[in-house]
Amino acid sequence: MKTLQLGHSDLTISNLGLGCMGMSDFYGAADDARSIQLIHHAIDVGLNFLDTADMYGPHTNERLVGRAVEGRRDRVVLATKFGIERRPDGGFLGINGRPEYVRASCEGSLKRLNVDTIDLYYLHRVDPNTPIEDTVGAMAQLVQEGKVRAIGLSEAAPDILQRAHAVHPISALQTEYSLWSRDPEDALLDLCAAQGTTFVAYSPLGRGFLTGQIRTPDDLDPDDYRRSNPRFMGDNFQRNLQLVDAVRDLAAQRGCTAAQLALAWVISRSDHIVPIPGTTKLHRLQENIAALDIQLSSDDLAALDAILPPGAAVGDRYASR
Numbered sequence: 001m002k003t004l005q006l007g008h009s010d011l012t013i014s015n016l017g018l019g020c021m022g023m024s025d026f027y028g029a030a031d032d033a034r035s036i037q038l039i040h041h042a043i044d045v046g047l048n049f050l051d052t053a054d055m056y057g058p059h060t061n062e063r064l065v066g067r068a069v070e071g072r073r074d075r076v077v078l079a080t081k082f083g084i085e086r087r088p089d090g091g092f093l094g095i096n097g098r099p100e101y102v103r104a105s106c107e108g109s110l111k112r113l114n115v116d117t118i119d120l121y122y123l124h125r126v127d128p129n130t131p132i133e134d135t136v137g138a139m140a141q142l143v144q145e146g147k148v149r150a151i152g153l154s155e156a157a158p159d160i161l162q163r164a165h166a167v168h169p170i171s172a173l174q175t176e177y178s179l180w181s182r183d184p185e186d187a188l189l190d191l192c193a194a195q196g197t198t199f200v201a202y203s204p205l206g207r208g209f210l211t212g213q214i215r216t217p218d219d220l221d222p223d224d225y226r227r228s229n230p231r232f233m234g235d236n237f238q239r240n241l242q243l244v245d246a247v248r249d250l251a252a253q254r255g256c257t258a259a260q261l262a263l264a265w266v267i268s269r270s271d272h273i274v275p276i277p278g279t280t281k282l283h284r285l286q287e288n289i290a291a292l293d294i295q296l297s298s299d300d301l302a303a304l305d306a307i308l309p310p311g312a313a314v315g316d317r318y319a320s321r
Helices: 032-044 060-069 099-113 132-144 158-167 188-195 234-254 258-268 282-293 298-307
Strands: 003-005 012-014 017-019 049-051 077-082 084-086 092-095 118-123 148-154 170-176 198-202 273-275
Touching: 032 060, 032 282, 049 060, 060 077, 060 099, 077 099, 099 118, 099 132, 118 132, 118 170, 132 148, 132 158, 148 158, 158 170, 158 188, 170 188, 188 198, 234 258, 234 298, 258 273, 258 282, 258 298
Parallel strands: 017 049, 049 077, 077 118, 118 148, 148 170, 170 198, 198 273
Antiparallel strands: 003 012, 084 092
C-alpha cells in the first residue's frame, strides 16, 4: 500500500481511505458484523485511513468503528467530524461550530470510538454564525491537550481555509470530488497544495453512480437517501447514466472497471489527494484498492475530460433542505 504524510501532522496514511458512513446510515440496511469484517480486511492489507463522523447514525457509526479498531488502534489513522447536529431520530438540527460545542463533541466522539486521541478531527460544515477563528481556536486547544492530533475542515471555501490555517495548521480539507463533481479544481486543489494541506476526496465514485452498477432508482433500497438526491432523480438520472455508460465503455477498453477508472482519475490529479470511497462489500473494497495500480495515459485523461468536463453532471449535489 502506498502512503503519504497527512498534511502538517506526523501521521502516515494510505493513499486510499475507507469512508464508513454507509455502514450505518443513508444507504439502506446496516450489517455491523459484515462491516467490522470489512474494516479488519482493509487494515490487514494496509488501508489504514478510516473516516467517520458523529452525525452518521447519528453516533452509531463511531461506535461501530470503535469496535472494529479495538486491538488494532496502532494500525489505523482515525478521522471523525463534528458540527452537524441531529436529533436521536435522525432529524437535522443545524450547523454548530461554537467553541463549547467543539469540546463537548470531541469528548463524545472519544467515548464512542473508545480511544484516548482522535488522529484527525474535522469541522464537518462551517458554521456561518461562528467565526472560523473561534471554532479552529477551540480545535487547536484540543490538540494542545493531546485529545486530537491534527485538524481538518470539510466543505470549506478557499477564504475560510486560509483564515483557519492562519489560526492553526489545517492538515486536511475534505470535499466531494470526482469525475462528476469537479468544483474543487477552481481554487481548492491549488490552495491545498500551496499550504501543505492534504485534500481528502469524499464520494469519489459519485455516491456509487460512477460504478455503473446503478441502472435505475429501483436498484436503491427504499430508505436510501439517494432516491431524493437531484442527480438520481427523473430525467437527471437518465442523462447522468449516459455519461457513466461512456465511462464504462472507456474502462472496458482499458481492461478495468468504471469504478477503478474513476478512482484512478481522482488519484492522478495530484499527489496530495486521498480518495475515501465507502463500501459495505468486500469485493468492492478489493476492486477499489486495485485502482491504485492503474496508470492513466494522457489519452485516457483527455478522453475522460471529453466525457465529463467540469459541470457535465446534471443536478445539484444535494437536495435543498
